[in-house]
Amino acid sequence: MNSAPASTASSGAGTAVNATPARTVLLAGASGLVGREILRGLLADESVGAVHTLGRRDLALQHPRLTQHRIDFKALPALPRLDEAFIALGTTIKVAGSQEAFRAIDFDAVLTVAQAAKAAGATRLGVVSAMGANARSSVFYNRVKGEVEEALSALGFDTLVFARPSLLVGDRAALGQPVRSGEEMGEKVAHWLGPLIPANYRPIDVKPVARALLKAVPETKGRRIILSGELQKF
Numbered sequence: 001m002n003s004a005p006a007s008t009a010s011s012g013a014g015t016a017v018n019a020t021p022a023r024t025v026l027l028a029g030a031s032g033l034v035g036r037e038i039l040r041g042l043l044a045d046e047s048v049g050a051v052h053t054l055g056r057r058d059l060a061l062q063h064p065r066l067t068q069h070r071i072d073f074k075a076l077p078a079l080p081r082l083d084e085a086f087i088a089l090g091t092t093i094k095v096a097g098s099q100e101a102f103r104a105i106d107f108d109a110v111l112t113v114a115q116a117a118k119a120a121g122a123t124r125l126g127v128v129s130a131m132g133a134n135a136r137s138s139v140f141y142n143r144v145k146g147e148v149e150e151a152l153s154a155l156g157f158d159t160l161v162f163a164r165p166s167l168l169v170g171d172r173a174a175l176g177q178p179v180r181s182g183e184e185m186g187e188k189v190a191h192w193l194g195p196l197i198p199a200n201y202r203p204i205d206v207k208p209v210a211r212a213l214l215k216a217v218p219e220t221k222g223r224r225i226i227l228s229g230e231l232q233k234f
Contacts, residue, residue: 022049023218024080026122028113029088031055033170034128034163037210038086039066045214052080054113073109076116084124084159084217085117092141099140107148114152124159126217127152128209131166131200131228153223161216163209166228170206199229208234 025042029035030053042051043063052067053059054076059068069077089110096102114125127149132139135146149162212226212234 020047023047023083024050024052026052026054026079026082026085026113026117026120027088028054028086028109029090029128030059031057032088032090033168033206034165034209035086035088037206038088038213041210041214042086047218050080052082073105073112076112079116079120082117082120082122084126085114085122086126086213086217087113088128089113090128090130102141103144106144107151110148111151114155114157118155118157123157124217124220125152125155125157126161126163126213128213129162129164131164133162133164158222159217159220160223161213161220162223162225163213163231164225164227165204165206165209165231166201167203168206168209169203199232200227202228202232204228204232208232 025048027035027039027042030039039051039053039059039061042048043065048065050065050067051063052069054069054071054073056070056072058070071077087110089105091102091105093099093102096105110127114127117125129149130142130145132142133145133149134142135150137143137146153160209231212231215234216224216226
């Protein structure tokens with residue numbers, strides 16, 4: 001399926017003016033904290049003509065411009081013609097149950113979605129990564145995040161934006177997700193120590209992370225990394 005065709009409007013002189021074609025966007029991870037906010041922003045954006053979500057379960061949301069695809073990330077369906085994509089997939093080793101299960105989501109599924117988006121014509125990609133992402137890190141979590149950034153960078157997107165938030169703050173209970181004790185502790189520490197914590201390592205609300213990607217992906221040319229301290233400003 002192609003993006004919505006350009007519309008025409010008559011000017012005062014009676015000439016037809018072509019409007020900018022509406023964007024067709026793919027979002028993987030809409031059921032998560034950041035993904036939910038990205039979806040809200042896309043559906044509120046009049047320049048977005050269609051949003052396609054990929055997920056293992058349906059969202060409790062209906063919208064005339066939203067199409068949900070319930071999928072297995074190991075075997076993606078054929079995708080419509082796309083302009084851009086956002087990937088907000090991620091878990092923890094504790095939730096996943098093992099390093100292998102964690103990698104299957106944070107590396108394999110992320111890369112699979114990006115490859116499928118590229119094949120469907122997407123030229124712009126925004127990804128939720130993490131502070132500390134480094135393919136040569138001795139920390140497994142950071143190393144996987146860094147490795148997937150490198151793999152995505154090799155795909156040849158015209159625009160590639162990585163948001164690297166620190167500890168994410170949001171209402172997991174509202175999404176039916178277990179509250180993570182580390183996040184609660186991080187919030188309490190940040191409340192008391194606040195300015196003493198470097199900006200890149202302070203807990204960050206999910207909303208500015210989503211806003212940063214929504215703004216940067218359509219405007220950026222080339223590769224950009226937005227660290228958590230900068231994300232706080234959006």
